[in-house]
Amino acid sequence: MDTRLLTAEPDDMRLAADIIGAGGLVAFPTETVYGLGGDAMNPMAASLIYEAKGRPADNPLIVHIADLQQASELAESLPLSFYALAERFWPGPLTMVVPKKPCVPDATTGGLPTVALRMPDHPTALELIRLAATPIAAPSANISGRPSPTRWEHVRDDLAGRIDAIIASGPSAGGIESTVLDLTGPDPVILRPGLIGPQDIERVLDRPVRYDPALADTEERHGAPKAPGMKYRHYAPSADMIVFRGEPEATVQAIEQRREREQKAGRKVGVLVYSGTENRLIAREFFSGLREMDETGVDLILAAAVSEEDPIGFSIMNRMLKAAGYRIEEVGV
Ligand code: AMP
Ligand code: MG
16 A cells, blocks of 8 residues: 655645545554544544554554534533533543443444543644544554554554555654543543643542552552563564663662673663653653654664653653563662
């Protein structure tokens, strides 16, 4: 399949919308990462998304909408908290999980009785949804397991020949995927950390919001330094990766020592250290940093952990530890 490179000009946008309408796949920019879009109401299109990405069929897709009317067409019911959060954070990097209506295909939700909804904060994404006149199911536009794409070139590198078109635009401003919030239980639960944190949500809802316990990266849960390639590896570069965590100076020292040792042993080593950089900027550059490491052909990436005190740092560490298959060296303990 020839993958067309499109712009956000009107003729190209019309073509992109027609491709979606015909059941095809178009990658498009959003403010988080690039998405791989197909008609959310067409089970064949949803299946094509899984096939193009090599994504396990039980991992549900986020459905992107352009107005609240679409939300009520897809959701069986919408709690008041949904409206309050939509009012505050949409369009934006918050995905809300709500009970689905029967019209939403099982292929889109991975067989779940719920649907994940998001209104992206990107003019091109919103225009594509409006022109296609249908909600657009869109996971990140990468091969499953690889770092998420924050530039159109990343999409091309992973998916050229496997999808109909890419709308090429600038780099994604956020750099990591949306916060996923489950609104179907008695209390709201964050299933995936993102730029919007629990406290931001608590301030709107005036009630406690917690992270899903499965997000804890404790050693008890995942075990101390583990071999790479274990089942948790995700967002992963081709190179092996180890995360060093501890007091900043000691961490840099430990990384330097390890680098020397590995280089003497003949390995090509890349180092990812972001000292003195704001977490928001690190989030923006994190995935492209991993891809660049791979392009330089390193065998091993040594990365310094970032501060997890704010929700953005927590989200970066969630991705970093998955990318490393939970190989962590605690420095100075
Ligand atoms: P991606 O689009 O590749 O960034 O991944 C979408 C994320 O949203 C995954 O973590 C999914 O598990 C999550 N997700 C999508 N739909 C649902 C749903 N109905 N219930 C719970 N999580 C969901
Ligand atoms: Mg993804």
